[in-house]
Amino acid sequence: MRFLCLVFCTAGCLHDSRTPQEAGTFPDASSVDGGAPVLLDGGGNSDEEALCLTLDVEYHRMLCLEDKVKRMVATEGPLAALCYSESLIIRRAMTNCHLLGHYVGEALLAFHDDWVAAFSACPEGCQYGCHHGVLEGYVAQQALRPDEAEVAIRGIAREVADICDSLSARDEPPWSRCVHGLGHGLVASGYLSLETVVSVCEGSGDITFTVTCLGGAFMEWVDRYLEISEEELLELTPQICPEFENWRHRQLCASAVGEGFMWFTAMDTERAQEMCGYVGDFQEGVWCREGAREARTGRG
Template sequence: MTSSTFRSARAAMAACALALATACQPVRPSTAPEPAAALEAREWTAQSPAPEIAAWAWQGCRRAAGGAGPCVERALVSLIDQAGVGKSMEVLDTLAGREPVVKALAHSLAHGLGISAYRSPETVAQTFAGCPASQMSGCYHGVVQGYFLDLGAKGQAIDRTVLDGLCAPHGDKPFLYFQCAHGMGHGLMTVHQNQLPMALEACDQASDAVVRESCYGGAFMENIVNALHPHHTATGHAQTQGEGHGQHAAADAHGSGGHDAHAAAPGHGEWKALDPADPRYPCSVVDEKYQASCYNMQSSPVMQWTQGDLAATARMCAGAPEGMRLACFSGLGRELTAWMAQDHGRSIEACRRVGAATGTREQSWCLVGAAETLINQTADARDGIRFCRAVDGGEAKRECYEAAGRFMRTLVATPEGRAEQCALAEPEHVASCRQGARLDPSASDD
C-alpha cells in the first residue's frame, strides 16, 4: 500500500477505532427489555428540545434494572420513528455531555441508532447522510451495518456492484465516503459470521483502493469488538433493543453466528480472532496487503490486555515489520486520546513516554495519530490545530500540523476553506498545514 492510500484510509479507520478504548465498560445485554417500561409515555417530534427529551430518558433509565445503557438505547431507538435519527443522535449527544456512563458508551449507542434507522436499500443513502458526525461517526457505520444485515437476511449476493454502489452517492463528500467504506467492513463481518478472512476477501471486491483499505479497517475493528466486547456488535444491539425495538433482530440472527471467536471460516480452517499470547496476531498471519490496517487497530486489544501499559504496547508496535510501524504507532496515538480522556496535555505526555520507550520518530507518529483522531471525533479540523499548538518540538509540531492539514482534505471541500483553517496555526507552521492540505504547489502525500 502506498503511504498516500494508507493515510487517506486511516481517516476512516480513526473514526471508529477510538471507541475500543472506552469499551471497557460494556453495555449489559438484556434478554427481556422491561427496563424501558420505566420511561414515562411521551410523544416527541423533530421540533422537541433535545435537553427535554434527554431529561425524560435519563429519569426513566438511570436506575433501570438491566443497566442504564440498554435502557437509554431503547429510549433513543423509540425516538427514531417519532422524531428522526438526527434528533435521536442530538439527544444522545446531550446525554453524553451530562452523564459519564452514557459518554463511555456513546459511540456504541450511535452504532445501534444507525442500525435501527436503516429502512431499505432504496433509502440507505438518504438515511446515511441524515446521520451527524458526532460520537465518532457511529451512526454512519450503524446504517451501513443495517444495510448488510438486510441483504444477508434476504440471501442477496454481495458482489462488486453492491459494494461499489453503496458508497458511490457520497463520492463527492470525502468524509462521508470514508465513513461509508469503514462501515462496510463492520457490516461484512456480520454477514460473514465474524470470520475475518471472509470479510477481508469481500472487501477486496470493491473497485476503489481507498474503499478497500477503509473496509479492511472496519473489519479488523469488528474482529476486536466481537472478541472483547460482543455486546457492542450488531448482534449485541439487537439483543439490547429486543423484539419490537430493533429493526434487525431477525436479520442479525441470520447474519451473525454469535460470538465464537474460534469458529471455522470456510476455506480458511479454524479462525481465532485474537491471541493474548501473541500480541501481534492476527496481523502476523494475514496477507501483507491487510497488515497496515491490522496494525493500525492492534494497539486496542494490547492496551486492554496490559491495562494501559504504554511501554508494553509501544514494544509491540516496535516489533512490527518496518513498513507497518507508522500504522501501529499512529493507532497507539489514537488509543491514547481515549485512555487520557481526550485531554491534550495528557495525550502529548503519553506520546512522549512512547517516544522515551522507543524513539523520537515513534513519538511523532503517536502525536499524528492523536491529532487525526481528535479531528475525526468532531469532524472539525480546528480541534487538531488546537492540539498541535500544544505540542513541543519543532519536527513533532511540524508533522502534527501537516497531518491536520492532510485530514482537512476529507472535511473541507474548498481550498479557500482549508486555507482559512490553516491560518489558525502558529505563524511559523502555517506552511506545514498548507502542505498537508495540498494548498501549495510542492505539496505531496509522501
C-alpha cells in the same frame, strides 16, 4: 477546544416535537421543519440509563443503552437520539458515543427500509456513527443461504460501492463514511471469515477503497471482543488478529486493536498502550500503540 465543540454541537440539538408516526417521517438531518423546535434535555436520568451508567467498562455502558437509543429514534427522531448520545459526553458519563451512533443508524434503516434514504437522513455527530450503522445494518441483515452467502455478499458489496461512488467525490466525507460502513457490515453479517472479508474489500483493486473498507471491517472485528471482561480480553488479545502474510493487513488490524482498547479504557491512553503489550508480536504491538494514540482523532 474539544469540550467547546461538544457544547456547541449539543446546544444546537433541536428536534421535531412530533413523533415519526405523527409526522409521517423522521426529521431530515439538515432540517427540522414542521413542529415546534425544543431543546433536547439529554434524555433525562431514567432508571434504565442510571443502571447502564453504573457499569465499569464504558463500552459495556454503550451496549446497555442500545434499546434506549433505538426507542428514542422511533419516538423522537434520529437527531434527538444523536443529541442525547452526545449529551452523555458533556455530562462526563462517556468519553465517546460512536457505538450509540451506530444504533441510531440501525434504527433509521428499520424505519426507511432503504439504506440510501436512511444514510441520507443521518445527522452528523458521534463520529459519523449513524452513517456507519446504516451500512452495517444493511449488509448484516441480508438473509442468505450459507452456501450462497459469499457470492451474494460480493455482489452486494459491488452494488454498495457503486452507490457510494455516486454520493460524493472520494475526498469528501459521504464516500468514506459509506465505504467504511460497508466494511463494518461485511464482518457484522457473520457469513464470512475475516480473511474473506479482506478479499472482498480488495476486490476492486483500488487502494483507497481497500484501506477505507478494511478500516471498518477490522474495527467491527475488534469490537466484538470488547463485550467481554478485561481479564478475558487480555487473555484473547494475541488471537484477535489472524496471522496475515500481508504486512498492511497486520498493521490495520493491530491498529484497530489499539483503538478498541482506547474505547475499552474510556480513552485512557496509558492503560490502552499497556494492554497492547499483550498482543504478542513486537511489531504488531507497536502498531497497536500507534492505533491507541490515533484514536483520539475520531473514528471513521
